[in-house]
Amino acid sequence: MPGILDGIRVFDLSIAAVGPWASKLLGELGADVIKVESPGGELSHVIPPPIKGTAVLYISANFNKRNIVLDLKEEGDRAIALKLVEKSDVFVQNMRPGAVERLGLGYDVVSQLNPRLVYVSASAYGRTGAMAKEAGIDPTVQAFGGWCSITGAPGSQGEMFRHLAHLDITTSTMIVEAVLQALLARERSGKGQHIEIDMISAAMSLQTSRLAEYFATGEQPQPMGSAAATTVPHQAFVCEDQEYLAVGVVSEDQWPRFCRAIGQETLCDDPRFATNPKRVENRSALVALLEDHFKTKPTRWWSLRLTQAGVPNTRVERTVNFQTLRADPQVTRNQHIVDLETPHWGTLSVDGLPWKFEKNPAGPIRPGGLQGEQTEEVLREFGIAAETPERNGRDKRLES
């Protein structure tokens, strides 16, 4: 069965992570994604680390696409771009506000040419206001967006997430939501539309449940280490073997099962801990008690008992073991991380598909090309002769 977005073409003018990851997901859903780069190449080529000379970010954010190079500052290439856009369904760009308009590919221009076009403008800080023209990358959005203020050891300032792509890709996934909504609406209206989204709003939306605490109390939620603010117990406990066990009692039926599993039946009947709100109110008393108790047996002991009782738990691995993780049966059986054969970079471990459609499966995941690798192929499809010496000279992949 073809993918859900079979027959949908995406003109992808986006750079770095936010836009590219969104159009990659559209590609994995079956769309024909044409990634358009300038001869100089997009931003991600210089971000470390590389694999066999190509930036991992570039590899990773560009599966299921065909890569072409157009010099949009040249009249001829701009005309080619417009031809492609005329036959596209979706247009994705995340340049700074004003930049795409200067290239003559703003929404006002291209929607005249193709009224069915769903056009995405993604920005860091929005398209109006004093910060609109500032560049935003994941760490600046982490810092500005309040995200760090609730994460860290108790009593700390709050810290960054040292995997610097989460808020980028969160924004990407929200772009995909909006594009799908607009494609669905288009089935009814026959018309495309302009979608705007920004990374700060995306970061705040992702923090909805934590910002709710602030709005309710007027007070900043503090970093709490591994602990959850509104469910208790829901944190890591150090065990006899000096390893940590993450435990989460997240529904009322789990509480008595938890108490029995750890051999503390009397806690079930303790009115201080009878409901989650009570446990949150009496957090320090309960946690002190549990901290002492968990120290009496090794992680494995507790884990077996809690697992048997159906209480969420896992050992927090302290030493990194990527090889173990990617070979973990839970990961491999569900294809959460998969191996991908590529012509340029060998076999890579890559992110699996986030959804499993039973009739129209997404994927298969295909590696994208090098910069401009499919220029000729794509232009030929559009009936454009690509074999000018000038063009071939420009298609050389970025040396860096």
Added chain:
Amino acid sequence: MPGALDGFTIIDFTQGLCGPFASMRLADAGAEVIKIEPLGGDTARTMGPPFIQDESAVFLSLNRNKKSVALDVTTQDGRKIARQLIDRADVVLEDFGPGRAEKLGLGYADLSQTHETLVYCAISAFGEEGPLRDQPGAELVVQAMADYTHSLGKIGEAPVRLGTDVASLNTGIMASQAITAGLFHRVRKGEGQRVTVSMLGTLLHMRGIMWTSMTDPDEWYGFHLDHYTRPPDEGYKTKDGHVYFGLRRGSSEDWDRLMLTLGLTDYITDPRFQGFGREATSIGRYAPEVKPIWERAFQQLTNAEVVKLVHEFHGDAVPFNDYPTLCAHPQVAELDILKDVDHPAGESFRTIGPVWNLADTPAEIKSPPPTLGQHTDEVLSGLGMNATDLQRLRTARVIS
């Protein structure tokens, strides 16, 4: 103006954070969401304090624009009513856990017998296959299993989680995509299907760049790789807070002026600062090593002064915001993301609004989060039940 999902009805059995975040996004986009709660209510109603007029702030933040029907689907009558509602709806969203919907007679195979075009989305904690398929999940447990705790905190000390509920909320976004994609396919091709997402799968997808980085990188520095070895990153300390900054443009004179202003002329020729500080800031190779040098210079400057200085040098800089400074920031006002919503008990509460701006089919907040069972009678009357029927069901503890 109608929303993109106007006219579609979703029967939502989910509780907690993940599923309700998904269905709220679809409701914002115009779908009618009928939230089926057990008679004791969604577990999120017990998350807290904080509570606002007896309702959990977390619950309120995730359930606007929905109707609540309190219905015990484990009873024969309850199941029958659920099926009647589903037969008239377009989408089912559930998080019962693999295999459990089938046991309740609410599995896709059963439902699609009478409703061929149903779009059915199931959310699980770890995926529907594998040794952990039957285990319940919790935010911290999934974060730890997906390796997130390794990009936070200090080596050898207690684990730290992301304060944001990413396992739940990022997965909610994937579910929202999956459902809209399923509806798009149904509108185009006339067929429904089952689609699944999982919390572990989502978090591992979000970290895909990491898995690829670790496969076989050309060199072992770069921001995606050293999260395991670096200390917590709190940004750059200034006189009155912390900032994040990056230098990557600017001219030679700008650079000299900046270093002179900061009293760092000794470092102008330091190879770690070459390229106008590009490798000495932000995600640069030497950034962690030279951080104390920048911080010495920032001691006498406020956040605002550092930001201004870096901007003059055409770099990017932002202050670290906590929630109060974020929500009071003029740029956030530009984004129009903070919304005041009516509280079911009267006064309004503040929350995060829809994140996308779809020009022709805008998302909207139309109704407050429901009290438990607020719409039971209204919705069941729509199935042709009269007061006597409702009384009988209420007495039999099927509804409330």
